[in-house]
Amino acid sequence: MDLELREVAVSAAGERIVEDVNLRVPSGGLVGLVGPNGSGKSSTLRCVYRTMRPDRGSIRLGGRNLVAMSLRESARLTAALPQESRSEFDFTVTEVVEMGRTPHRESTLKPNGYGPIEALRAVDCLHLAERGIVSLSGGEKQRVLIARALVQRPELLVLDEPTNHLDIRHQLEVLSLVRRLGITTLTALHDLNLAAAWCDHIHVLQRGRVVAGGPPGEVLTPETIGAVFGVRVHVVEHPETRVPQLLFAPAETTGT
Numbered sequence: 001m002d003l004e005l006r007e008v009a010v011s012a013a014g015e016r017i018v019e020d021v022n023l024r025v026p027s028g029g030l031v032g033l034v035g036p037n038g039s040g041k042s043s044t045l046r047c048v049y050r051t052m053r054p055d056r057g058s059i060r061l062g063g064r065n066l067v068a069m070s071l072r073e074s075a076r077l078t079a080a081l082p083q084e085s086r087s088e089f090d091f092t093v094t095e096v097v098e099m100g101r102t103p104h105r106e107s108t109l110k111p112n113g114y115g116p117i118e119a120l121r122a123v124d125c126l127h128l129a130e131r132g133i134v135s136l137s138g139g140e141k142q143r144v145l146i147a148r149a150l151v152q153r154p155e156l157l158v159l160d161e162p163t164n165h166l167d168i169r170h171q172l173e174v175l176s177l178v179r180r181l182g183i184t185t186l187t188a189l190h191d192l193n194l195a196a197a198w199c200d201h202i203h204v205l206q207r208g209r210v211v212a213g214g215p216p217g218e219v220l221t222p223e224t225i226g227a228v229f230g231v232r233v234h235v236v237e238h239p240e241t242r243v244p245q246l247l248f249a250p251a252e253t254t255g256t
């Protein structure tokens, strides 16, 4: 199912924090939101997974108004990985992953897809199945929460910094897995090189507005990244994958 945001605006504490966001994730596509701290990435994602309500604009999944659905119905269609999710109770890893089934009655589960064991194996966490969730490292916990999202068998994945806390191998494995799943995915990413390597399209947010959007090679230019992040950038081609990769220097450095 495709996801489409049109003219989305969001406020918090009386201030407009997201303004006129337009973006589309085609069915099965992977689209990234990048931007400096506080630029509105998480707030935009929260509107999609419905912990914030937009002031105006529309959010449609497969042509249907997501904001008008019951929370149960949108939870069946959408799996979210929020930026910070604290565990108050020491459930086992298996119990946490099984919670991904909660929005579904058995009859609504699609026949194919990940069960808890397959999902834990896919994120390299099967060995943690009986551990308590609060005993895990940040990266292990992040991978378990991705397994929970897989068990939900969603039509849409909304990921807020999914590579947070992950070592480099697991960063690459998680994004590679998300790519392989072929589920429509909207993700916030801080690492511009990961965004360049894995996303079909990238939208750059600055002070709540999308200031650039398109394929990584068109968006991740020295001009755009320099203006938005205040750094100097060289763009090089990855010798193996041919995707653009960025080399950074602080804005004030004159270089050699």
Ligand SMILES: Nc1ncnc2c1ncn2[C@@H]1O[C@H](COP(=O)(O)OP(=O)(O)OP(=O)(O)O)[C@@H](O)[C@H]1O
Pocket: 012, 013, 017, 035, 036, 037, 038, 039, 040, 041, 042, 043, 044
């Ligand atoms: N509930 C809230 N009350 C007040 N201000 C808020 C609230 N939620 C978000 N904001 C503000 O809105 C702005 C956008 O926040 P948001 O978390 O969406 O940014 P972000 O791009 O995800 O940032 P980061 O990269 O640091 O995670 C920030 O200035 C933030 O302080």
